[in-house]
Amino acid sequence: MANVAISPENGVLLAFRRDLRLAVRSKGEVIQAMVFFVMVVSLFPLAVGAESALLKRIAPGVMWVAALLSVLLTLPRIFANDYADGTLEQLAISPYPMAVIVAGKMLAHWFTTGLPLAIVAPVLGLQFGLGAHELGVIVLSLMLGTPVLSMIGAVGAALTLGVRGGSILTALLVLPLYIPVLIFGAGAAEASMAGIDYTANLSLLGAGLLLGALASPLAVAAAVKIALD
Amino acid sequence: MTEPSLQAKNLTLTRGGRLLFANLDFSIARGEALVLRGANGSGKTSLLRVLAGLTMADDGVISWDDAPWKSASSVRRANVLYLGHANALKDELTAAENLADGLGFDGMTISAENQHRALERVGLMARRDLPARRLSQGQKRRIGLARLLLTQKPLWLLDEPTNALDADGVALFTDIVDEHLARGGMACIATHLTMQIHAPVRELNLAESA
Numbered sequence: 001m002a003n004v005a006i007s008p009e010n011g012v013l014l015a016f017r018r019d020l021r022l023a024v025r026s027k028g029e030v031i032q033a034m035v036f037f038v039m040v041v042s043l044f045p046l047a048v049g050a051e052s053a054l055l056k057r058i059a060p061g062v063m064w065v066a067a068l069l070s071v072l073l074t075l076p077r078i079f080a081n082d083y084a085d086g087t088l089e090q091l092a093i094s095p096y097p098m099a100v101i102v103a104g105k106m107l108a109h110w111f112t113t114g115l116p117l118a119i120v121a122p123v124l125g126l127q128f129g130l131g132a133h134e135l136g137v138i139v140l141s142l143m144l145g146t147p148v149l150s151m152i153g154a155v156g157a158a159l160t161l162g163v164r165g166g167s168i169l170t171a172l173l174v175l176p177l178y179i180p181v182l183i184f185g186a187g188a189a190e191a192s193m194a195g196i197d198y199t200a201n202l203s204l205l206g207a208g209l210l211l212g213a214l215a216s217p218l219a220v221a222a223a224v225k226i227a228l229d
Numbered sequence: 230m231t232e233p234s235l236q237a238k239n240l241t242l243t244r245g246g247r248l249l250f251a252n253l254d255f256s257i258a259r260g261e262a263l264v265l266r267g268a269n270g271s272g273k274t275s276l277l278r279v280l281a282g283l284t285m286a287d288d289g290v291i292s293w294d295d296a297p298w299k300s301a302s303s304v305r306r307a308n309v310l311y312l313g314h315a316n317a318l319k320d321e322l323t324a325a326e327n328l329a330d331g332l333g334f335d336g337m338t339i340s341a342e343n344q345h346r347a348l349e350r351v352g353l354m355a356r357r358d359l360p361a362r363r364l365s366q367g368q369k370r371r372i373g374l375a376r377l378l379l380t381q382k383p384l385w386l387l388d389e390p391t392n393a394l395d396a397d398g399v400a401l402f403t404d405i406v407d408e409h410l411a412r413g414g415m416a417c418i419a420t421h422l423t424m425q426i427h428a429p430v431r432e433l434n435l436a437e438s439a
Contacts, residue, residue: 003336003337003381004333004336004337004338006303006307006336014330014333014334018319018330018333021322021326022319022321022322025321025322025360026321081319084315085315085316085317085318085319085320086313086314086315086316086317087317087318087319089281089283089311089313089315089317090311090313090317090331090334091334092283093281093282093283093305093306093309093311094306094334094335094336095303095306095307095335095336096334096336101334228283229283229284229285
């Protein structure tokens with residue numbers, strides 16, 4: 001029996017490992033979000049028709065909107081179960097600071113939603129006739145942008161804990177805040193197709209990522225404490 | 230004569246417009262248990278949550294070894310173990326994993342040997358690799374008992390710990406609390422049962438304090 005150092009890294013790792021293991025045990029939820037993303041993106045070539053110039057033109061926007069909606073579907077998973085079964089109370093009074101634990105949970109959420117989406121995105125991009133360079137920029141923008149979606153989403157999910165009809169409310173709360181991420185994310189790929197410099201868009205996504213990583217754990221921790229009181 | 234270690238003065242709490250308790254004074258010394266009594270809805274759970282730091286009292290001071298306790302101070306987090314109504318177990322994880330995670334968030338790692346000894350004692354050894362969803366209510370409660378066996382935190386806040394436990398389980402729980410108190414630990418237990426704890430026990434009836 002040994003006491004572990006109560007260091008932030010240990011707290012992040014503990015929460016991250018636990019949520020990742022839970023996601024692996026209930027694979028269904030992770031796969032559902034992926035399938036949803038694949039289906040929504042695949043609907044557009046069917047609906048719009050096989051006009052390749054148009055498809056190519058809308059591809060970044062379609063993929064980003066689909067990614068955003070699919071992340072939105074998974075948001076209740078971050079805290080709702082922990083809240084219902086009493087785990088969140090235990091986490092809130094753990095010697096590890098709440099902000100550190102929620103950081104681990106958000107990281108696990110991104111690993112099981114945003115990261116898989118970014119990985120399958122190139123395969124879907126082929127349906128739209130995108131070239132390797134444009135696909136690369138889309139993947140890069142998703143890698144930078146989806147963690148921000150997880151972080152903003154976690155704040156929304158924490159604020160609506162214990163509220164009836166919480167998941168709709170989360171969506172209403174979070175969607176407006178997703179708009180900048182959507183604009184810069186889809187904008188990066190569009191710029192690369194138009195042959196203009198897309199690094200500004202990616203830099204802005206990166207800045208959003210850093211800002212979110214700093215602010216969101218504290219905001220989520222505060223929201224969870226209010227929900228538990 | 231032992232010095233009181235946890236001291237509450239003038240605790241007042243209103244929930245949902247109803248005064249649950251006002252100007253409550255009590256203390257728990259090392260090696261002593263405080264049993265909370267009172268009808269359903271008299272505020273036992275709320276008082277435990279105030280002590281755990283989950284709920285803010287409207288008024289009053291809680292001090293630990295004569296130093297006031299802030300709601301989320303690290304001293305409080307390092308010393309308090311709270312077992313609530315909900316078991317805080319994950320259905321997808323096994324009994325052993327749930328136990329290890331619970332203790333992990335308390336800042337501990339346990340050796341397989343110690344874990345097995347605790348699971349053996351609470352009668353879950355044969356079921357340690359079953360997912361928690363396959364366990365009965367009483368067995369889930371027993372994972373909490375195993376956590377009590379392994380923790381090193383001095384102050385236990387237990388909300389109806391014997392719920393769903395059979396007679397054997399209640400006896401086991403009483404033994405575990407007795408051992409904890411004999412080591413100089415402290416416990417605050419909300420229960421309707423009369424328990425055969427050997428250490429000094431004080432009772433606090435919340436129905437009379439409102």
